[in-house]
Amino acid sequence: MTPCFPMKYMIKKNIDKQDRKMCHGEIVVKKVLAALVVSVALTGTAFAQAKIQVGCTATSDCASAMVAIDEGIFKKHGLDVEMTPIGINSNIPAAILSNSIQIGGPTSTVFLQAVDGGLDLVAIAGATVMSPVNQDSIAAFVRNGITIKEPKDFAGKKVGAPGLNAFLHVLFVKWLVEKGVDPKSVNFVEVTFPTMADIIKSGGVDAVLTAEPFVTRMTNAGLGSVGARYAVELARTDPIIFYAASREWADKNAAAIKKFRDAIAESAVIVNNDREKASTSIAKFTKQPIELVKATPPNRSEPALKPEQLGWWIEVMSSQKMLQSKLDTSKLVLK
Amino acid sequence: MTANSAKALVLPLAVLAAFEVWARATHLQSDSLAPPSEIVMALFGAFADLSILAATRDTLFSTFAGLAIGTIIGLALGIAFGIFDTLNRLMEVTVEAIRPIPSIALLPIALIALGFGYRMEIVIVAFACVWPVLILSRAAVRSIEPRLMEVARALRLPPAQRVWKIIVPAALPRIFVAFRLSAGIALIVAVTVEIAINPLGLGAGIMLAQQALRPDLMLAYLVWIGAIGYALNVLLVVAQNRLFGRAALSGDGA
Numbered sequence: 001m002t003p004c005f006p007m008k009y010m011i012k013k014n015i016d017k018q019d020r021k022m023c024h025g026e027i028v029v030k031k032v033l034a035a036l037v038v039s040v041a042l043t044g045t046a047f048a049q050a051k052i053q054v055g056c057t058a059t060s061d062c063a064s065a066m067v068a069i070d071e072g073i074f075k076k077h078g079l080d081v082e083m084t085p086i087g088i089n090s091n092i093p094a095a096i097l098s099n100s101i102q103i104g105g106p107t108s109t110v111f112l113q114a115v116d117g118g119l120d121l122v123a124i125a126g127a128t129v130m131s132p133v134n135q136d137s138i139a140a141f142v143r144n145g146i147t148i149k150e151p152k153d154f155a156g157k158k159v160g161a162p163g164l165n166a167f168l169h170v171l172f173v174k175w176l177v178e179k180g181v182d183p184k185s186v187n188f189v190e191v192t193f194p195t196m197a198d199i200i201k202s203g204g205v206d207a208v209l210t211a212e213p214f215v216t217r218m219t220n221a222g223l224g225s226v227g228a229r230y231a232v233e234l235a236r237t238d239p240i241i242f243y244a245a246s247r248e249w250a251d252k253n254a255a256a257i258k259k260f261r262d263a264i265a266e267s268a269v270i271v272n273n274d275r276e277k278a279s280t281s282i283a284k285f286t287k288q289p290i291e292l293v294k295a296t297p298p299n300r301s302e303p304a305l306k307p308e309q310l311g312w313w314i315e316v317m318s319s320q321k322m323l324q325s326k327l328d329t330s331k332l333v334l335k
Numbered sequence: 336m337t338a339n340s341a342k343a344l345v346l347p348l349a350v351l352a353a354f355e356v357w358a359r360a361t362h363l364q365s366d367s368l369a370p371p372s373e374i375v376m377a378l379f380g381a382f383a384d385l386s387i388l389a390a391t392r393d394t395l396f397s398t399f400a401g402l403a404i405g406t407i408i409g410l411a412l413g414i415a416f417g418i419f420d421t422l423n424r425l426m427e428v429t430v431e432a433i434r435p436i437p438s439i440a441l442l443p444i445a446l447i448a449l450g451f452g453y454r455m456e457i458v459i460v461a462f463a464c465v466w467p468v469l470i471l472s473r474a475a476v477r478s479i480e481p482r483l484m485e486v487a488r489a490l491r492l493p494p495a496q497r498v499w500k501i502i503v504p505a506a507l508p509r510i511f512v513a514f515r516l517s518a519g520i521a522l523i524v525a526v527t528v529e530i531a532i533n534p535l536g537l538g539a540g541i542m543l544a545q546q547a548l549r550p551d552l553m554l555a556y557l558v559w560i561g562a563i564g565y566a567l568n569v570l571l572v573v574a575q576n577r578l579f580g581r582a583a584l585s586g587d588g589a
Contacts, residue, residue, distance in 0.1 A: 055534075058546040084451070085534050087542045094443065098450030194366040194545045221364045287547035 052256065054243070055084040055092055055101035058286040060293070061128045061241035062105040064301045066281035068267035077259040083285055089166065093119050096246050102253075103260070105241045107167045108313045109322070115332060116323045122250050123333045125243040125261045126305035130236045134299045137212035138231035140172065141224055143200045146207065148227035151179035160191030160205040165322055167240060168209040174316050175230035183320075200224055213296045238312045242305050250334050257334065261303065268301035307333045369551035378555035387540065387559060394525050394536035395563070397453050401460025402521040406514055408461070409468025413513075414498060416469070417476025417506075430469070438463035438524050442532055452535070456528045463524040464517040471513030475506035508579045515571045522564055537563075 056062035065083060068074045074081040084101050086092055092104035093114035105127055106114065115121055128134075142148050146157070154176065161169035173183045191199050196208045200223050207227055210218075218224060243264070250257055271278045278298060283290040307329040317323045351371045357363075358370035369377075381387035416423040438459050449455040483505055487497045503510075529538025537560050544553035 094446045098447050100451035198365055198367050287543055
């Protein structure tokens with residue numbers, strides 16, 4: 001076989017066509033490999049992490065962090081903070097542990113299950129708590145053709161929850177138990193918020209556990225009616241979402257956490273009192289239309305978080321067999 | 336555009352027009368569907384604010400990097416297994432045990448080990464791309480004309496040169512078909528990883544648009560992903576035909 005000379009030379013010297021073809025193949029291989037090597041080299045680019053990344057789902061619960069960024073409150077306290085949108089709340093603990101985000105906004109149920117599962121997370125500041133305003137916005141919305149007069153009417157129904165064992169589902173099960181209804185008699189399925197209206201309309205489920213603005217939108221579209229305002233009846237003031245970090249990061253960044261807490265306390269005042277500023281920041285982060293954000297009652301921002309505030313959640317989740325171990329509330333919240 | 340391809344467009348366009356008329360007539364109120372005209376407007380909007388271009392860059396970067404790494408690993412293993420029958424038999428159980436694992440099932444482990452970002456997505460994409468390249472390149476190497484191998488032996492080519500000068504060029508058309516197959520898989524896996532976990536790229540754009548109750552934007556992202564997938568395949572088919580000519584047909588059974 002002839003060695004591979006440049007193609008022009010081989011043509012000029014009338015080198016056998018088969019050999020030329022073989023050499024052509026070799027050149028193609030070299031080109032393809034060169035392109036692959038360049039691509040691989042590019043993947044090695046390191047992405048430095050100088051900022052504190054705060055990961056939250058696209059809801060208004062982390063409004064205090066959103067406002068603190070937009071109003072320059074974090075900067076004023078000497079912190080460089082950026083928000084990272086997280087698709088599903090239950091991914092937040094893993095994201096914290098991988099250091100993709102340093103602080104996350106898990107729901108109480110997600111946080112407690114993660115700690116129960118052995119992840120060393122610690123709550124560092126409060127975000128939102130249940131209050132009469134947001135409790136009133138939580139409802140079990142029932143499709144047309146189904147009548148719910150009392151809690152036991154939910155027995156045998158197919159009920160869509162935005163996340164099984166998540167906030168609204170756990171609250172609803174607690175409400176059923178308090179009303180003497182066996183939760184096992186209800187058929188729960190997962191239905192995400194944006195698909196609720198279509199699934200209720202098609203009759204895919206009999207009811208959905210939802211909140212504003214979905215309740216108003218579905219009511220206005222004539223898809224059904226509110227079957228129960230179960231959160232109001234529970235009348236709790238426990239945390240919905242709070243800021244959490246890994247214990248290791250928290251121990252190493254005590255000064256940054258103090259600044260974070262101060263900034264969140266300052267911006268919580270704005271969230272609770274200046275609807276315009278809060279709505280603008282929420283719309284900016286969640287990408288929801290501003291009119292929609294303004295039409296939704298905001299969750300109450302509560303920057304202080306005490307260990308005993310997690311006690312009710314632990315009790316409720318334990319009774320629903322969601323926790324395996326006995327959690328010590330004093331270790332769950334950073335002092 | 337030929338008359339045939341124009342005819343092929345009639346049905347989808349008619350369906351879109353009918354859907355538009357139906358959506359307008361019924362005053363469609365949905366958080367998951369939107370009239371085609373609104374989807375087009377949302378697509379223009381996403382181009383205007385450059386958000387869809389930035390997302391496309393992120394997705395394609397992960398897609399190509401994962402594809403490159405997966406192809407290199409799959410090719411190296413495929414060639415080795417194709418040449419050394421003993422190695423192939425020794426590794427068969429291992430390969431067949433790992434190959435059926437859906438790449439997406441690795442997400443929880445990948446998230447904790449690698450965190451959000453390009454790295455995690457590239458690893459998952461690479462894992463998905465290794466197998467088609469490995470299997471097809473192994474088959475390609477084993478089906479090389481025996482006389483070519485005899486020539487290599489007669490010329491007393493050392494193993495590295497045998498691979499470089501005989502095996503790879505002879506198997507290249509079929510290896511490229513495997514690469515084409517993997518390219519389609521790479522894009523699907525990259526977008527799926529973004530939808531499921533990774534907060535970047537076109538998949539994350541779909542999720543964010545859905546959560547923001549913007550079905551028009553969500554479907555605009557979907558249409559754009561379809562266009563990218565189509566363009567990628569056309570590009571690879573053209574490259575295949577240009578690089579290998581009639582030889583490309585020998586491996587195009589996929």
